[in-house]
Amino acid sequence: MYEYWLSAFPDMDFTWGQPIVEGDRVALFWHFGGTVAGQFFGDVKPGTRVQFDGAAEYVVSPEGIVSARHVFDFTGALVTAGVLKVRPV
Secondary structure, rough: OOOHHHHHHHOEEEEEEEOOEEEEEEEEEEEEEOOOOOOOOOOOOOOOOEEEEEEEEEEEEOOEEEEEEEEEEEHHHHHHHHHOOOOOO
């Protein structure tokens, strides 16, 4: 999975906000940016800048991360990259 994203966005950049920790749960808000350079879930417009925000929730234990969940607007990223077309209503 990581190889696929790094191939599509070789200049990929993540910025992470300050973590919010409550007991065994950690929340992080993040921003992704990258320029489409390779295959990305279909026909893309190379050179298009794709940016979106997201959030992650981790459950941790002394052994490490027990689970992880990420939420972000993937449909919006596909529209920006030119993979999905939006039809006006």
